[in-house]
Amino acid sequence: MADVTTDRRSETAASAAGAAAGPAAGPWREAAPELAIAAVAVVATALAGGAVAGWPGLAAVAIGAASIGLVVLRGLLPRSAAQSFRRARDKQVARPIFGYAQRRFVVAGSIASRPVYEADLRPLLEHLLAARLAEKHGINLYTDQAAARRAFCRNRGDEALWRWVDPAQSLSAAERDKTRRGISPRTLTRLVNRLEQL
Numbered sequence: 001m002a003d004v005t006t007d008r009r010s011e012t013a014a015s016a017a018g019a020a021a022g023p024a025a026g027p028w029r030e031a032a033p034e035l036a037i038a039a040v041a042v043v044a045t046a047l048a049g050g051a052v053a054g055w056p057g058l059a060a061v062a063i064g065a066a067s068i069g070l071v072v073l074r075g076l077l078p079r080s081a082a083q084s085f086r087r088a089r090d091k092q093v094a095r096p097i098f099g100y101a102q103r104r105f106v107v108a109g110s111i112a113s114r115p116v117y118e119a120d121l122r123p124l125l126e127h128l129l130a131a132r133l134a135e136k137h138g139i140n141l142y143t144d145q146a147a148a149r150r151a152f153c154r155n156r157g158d159e160a161l162w163r164w165v166d167p168a169q170s171l172s173a174a175e176r177d178k179t180r181r182g183i184s185p186r187t188l189t190r191l192v193n194r195l196e197q198l
Contacts, residue, residue, distance in 0.1 A: 111188065114179040118171050121183070122164070125191065129165045132198045142167060152198065161191050 042065045049057030106124075110117035130141040133148050141148045145168060153159045163169050164183060171179065183191075 107188070109182070111182045111185055113182045114171070117182045122170060125165050125195070126167055128195055129198070132195060136198060152194070157190070158194060161187065161194055164191055165195075 042061070045065070046058055046061040049061040051057075053060070106116070106120045110121040126141070129148075129152070133139040133141050133151060137147075137151045139147045139151055145166070149162060149166070152165075153162055164187065
């Protein structure tokens with residue numbers, strides 16, 4: 001009976017020691033067969049290198065095995081938190097373009113219909129014009145429209161574009177219904193180019 005108690009105590013002590021060493025030795029203990037095979041392969045290659053080329057062959061095998069071992073070890077070791085965070089931050093993630101189809105629909109609708117242009121695209125272009133004037137020229141589109149027009153209109157072609165973005169010339173709901181034709185693609189292209197140049 002004393003032997004059974006002693007055996008149980010030794011099993012309990014061994015399992016406690018194994019549990020204490022488990023996290024540190026666990027991954028290497030599971031890789032023991034692979035490590036043994038690698039060691040046997042290195043020893044066999046070293047013997048063959050030594051038999052064929054003598055000490056230089058043995059040295060070449062030792063250097064090659066050490067290099068491969070370092071590369072494998074580098075891959076097995078866990079990364080630090082800072083390195084993992086840096087890699088996650090630097091990794092490019094493909095993001096879907098939300099709203100692209102809607103923008104395309106608005107542009108197509110604005111070309112076909114003046115009410116769509118007045119309701120959807122004109123406010124967007126006005127906002128873009130206001131931002132460019134404020135950023136590049138220090139002019140407020142809504143409070144100083146004369147200065148805004150002077151900054152926008154460099155020639156007669158720009159004056160023809162001005163009516164498409166002038167806040168004072170936006171059409172009322174009744175006028176929108178009377179005018180069916182939207183902005184032409186050529187005019188829209190020229191307007192966007194002028195806004196980029198502004």
